[in-house]
Amino acid sequence: MVNRDEVLRKLLQYWPVTVFAPTxxxxxxxxxxxxxxxxKVVSYHVLNQVAEKASFPFKSPTSxxxxxxxxxxxxxxxxxxxxxxxxxxxxxxxxxxxxxxKQLLYVIDEILQPYVSSTSLPPTALDLLDKPELYDIREPLxxxxxxxxxxxxxxLFMREGNNTFFLPVGAGSGHAFNRQQEVDKWVIRGHVIPxxxxxxxLVSFDSYPSEAYGDDIKVELTIIxxxxxxxxxxxxxxxxxxxxxxxxxxxxxxxxxILKPNIPVKNGVVHLIESPLxxxxxxxxxxxQNEKDGRLSEFLDLVNYAPDFKEILMSSQEKTLFAPSNExxxxxxxxxxxxxxxxxxxxxxxxxxxxxxxSVSTDDVLYGRYKDFISADNRNxxxxxxxxxxxxxxxxx
Numbered sequence: 001m002v003n004r005d006e007v008l009r010k011l012l013q014y015w016p017v018t019v020f021a022p023t024x025x026x027x028x029x030x031x032x033x034x035x036x037x038x039x040k041v042v043s044y045h046v047l048n049q050v051a052e053k054a055s056f057p058f059k060s061p062t063s064x065x066x067x068x069x070x071x072x073x074x075x076x077x078x079x080x081x082x083x084x085x086x087x088x089x090x091x092x093x094x095x096x097x098x099x100x101x102k103q104l105l106y107v108i109d110e111i112l113q114p115y116v117s118s119t120s121l122p123p124t125a126l127d128l129l130d131k132p133e134l135y136d137i138r139e140p141l142x143x144x145x146x147x148x149x150x151x152x153x154x155x156l157f158m159r160e161g162n163n164t165f166f167l168p169v170g171a172g173s174g175h176a177f178n179r180q181q182e183v184d185k186w187v188i189r190g191h192v193i194p195x196x197x198x199x200x201x202l203v204s205f206d207s208y209p210s211e212a213y214g215d216d217i218k219v220e221l222t223i224i225x226x227x228x229x230x231x232x233x234x235x236x237x238x239x240x241x242x243x244x245x246x247x248x249x250x251x252x253x254x255x256x257x258i259l260k261p262n263i264p265v266k267n268g269v270v271h272l273i274e275s276p277l278x279x280x281x282x283x284x285x286x287x288x289q290n291e292k293d294g295r296l297s298e299f300l301d302l303v304n305y306a307p308d309f310k311e312i313l314m315s316s317q318e319k320t321l322f323a324p325s326n327e328x329x330x331x332x333x334x335x336x337x338x339x340x341x342x343x344x345x346x347x348x349x350x351x352x353x354x355x356x357x358x359s360v361s362t363d364d365v366l367y368g369r370y371k372d373f374i375s376a377d378n379r380n381x382x383x384x385x386x387x388x389x390x391x392x393x394x395x396x397x
Contacts, residue, residue, distance in 0.1 A: 008042060011063065016101040018047040020070070020084050022111050030111040037114075040064055044114035050102050053082055053092070059162070066120035068264040070112065071162070075202050085112055085269075086199040086262040115263060122266040125165040126157035139260060139272050143170040147183040156192055156211060163268035164193040164208075166221070166238045168276045169259055182279050186212045186249060190219040190240055190278045197268050198223055200236055200261045207241060212278075218244035219278060223271075224255065226294055235294070236261055240277035250280045251361065284321050285314045298329040305341045306348040312355065312376065320360040322382075322397055352376035362386060362393045 011017060022045070027034065034041055043064035051060060051072055059069040075081040082089040087110035095103040115123060117134040128135055129145045144167060148154060157165060168183075168191070189211035196208050200223055207220035224237040236258040245251045260272040282290075292300050303310050313321065329337065340347050355376040364370045365384040372383045387394045 008039075008046065008063070011046070011048075012097075012103075014097050014099050014101075015048065016050050016097065016103060017063075018049065018051040018104040018106065020045045020087070020089075020106050020108050020112060022087070022108050023090070026087075026108070026110050030113075033113070034111065040067075040114050040116065041111065043067075044070075044112055050104050052104070053089075056082060061122075062114075064114055064116065066116045066122060067114045068122045068266055071197060071199070071264060071269070073197075073199070073202055082106075083199065083202060084108060085264055086110060086201050087112060088201065115265070124158045124266045125163070125167070125268065125270050126154055128263065128265060128270055129157055129167055137260070137263070137272075139169045140171040141167055141169060141272075144168045144183065144188075144276070148188055151185045151188055153185060153188050156189065158267065159194075160267055161195055162197040164196060164198040164221075165265075165268060165270045166191045166256070166273050166277060167270055168256065168273050170275075182281075183276055184248070186217055186219075187276060187278045190221070190242075191276070193221050199269055200225070200258070200271075210240070216244075216246050217242070217249060221277070223258070236271075238271060238273050238277060242278060249278065251363065252280055254278055254280060283316075284319060288313065288323070295325050295327075296323050298326045299323050302329070302337075302341070302347060302351060306344060306351050309348050309351045309355075309376075317357060318359050319376075320356050320358060322354045324354070349377050353380060353382075356382060360384065362395045365395060366393065 012019065044062050044067050046063040047060050047070065048063055049060065055072075057071070057073045059071045061067075061069050070084050073083045075083060084106070087108040090107045090109055092107070093105040095105060097103055115128070115135040115137070117123065117127075117131075119134075123135055128137065129141050129148065132139065132141050148157065192211040193208045194211055198208070203223040203225070205222075207222045210219045210221045212219040220241045220243060222239050222241075224239050226235050226237060237255045238258055239253060239255045241253050242249055242251050254277050256273040256275045256277055258271050258273055263270040263272070288296060288300050288303070291297065303313065312319070340350065353375050356373045357376055358370070358373055360370050360373060366386045370384060372381045374380075375382050382397050385396045387396060
């Protein structure tokens, strides 16, 4: 691709540059997307300066006019790993130009996708939100964009710095739009992490204060990587945790699948998500259905052997379910699980031990409203305890 661009070839011969060269495998994986964009793609992989690893982390403009910057980052661990946007640097080579200046080549494992428009100006998160089609983004964002403008919060998405933005996908009609009606100024702020840039391959288990973090409300955000039941693929989720709330916003965790991750913009990185964060409008049964190929697939399989228990879960009655993960169920002997599936009474009683017909939150236990409660089998009580501090409360049962 470089050989097709005469201007770029001259630049590489004489100037101090840094080139990020994707492997052949990386190019082949993105070949369908690259076709017709070759010159833009190549220029976006070149910096007009020598970017030594010692200078990471920082961001730098590229040789492609109007493109977002490249974000050069370090992931700490037993040994340091280096990234450009979401691509990992595999190795580096030093070179000397024909003018005697130093040049750097980094081999990376992913193509860097440039998001540019005809304006020749690097886009901000607000530009993407306002006119995604100009940047070759096909997902509609108009419903969230409408609410941002109604609340007068455009400045939040054009603010300078290294920020992380979660933009819910949805047009201005149907169920997605109806849900967006609950998106007020605090919910909008709860979709932005200020002064921290999170590309998905650099995330840790940490949670980060969102822009919705003050005296009245405290919302933390993070990115979750979940493997499927077979462990051969994964999905990425954005997660909000409202740890302190007012009368309009419920405490608790909300997860939204990331549909299009790692879109670099002038003021950070954007992730397109399936639905708004912070809005709790899902039933226990719907949550289980969403996890049927995920971390609760084996529990849901057990539920399907107990129709009476399943009916309780599907009902509108108030309830709290303690659902064992796949890993928890796999700790049981396989023959024991197979046997109990053949006894409808035994499996129903077992599952009812994991259910109480009352909504029990961490605050209920923390403030002594509930220390124990009879389970749905009407014979055994479950006993609750809170461990950890305000930010990391863990409910044990």
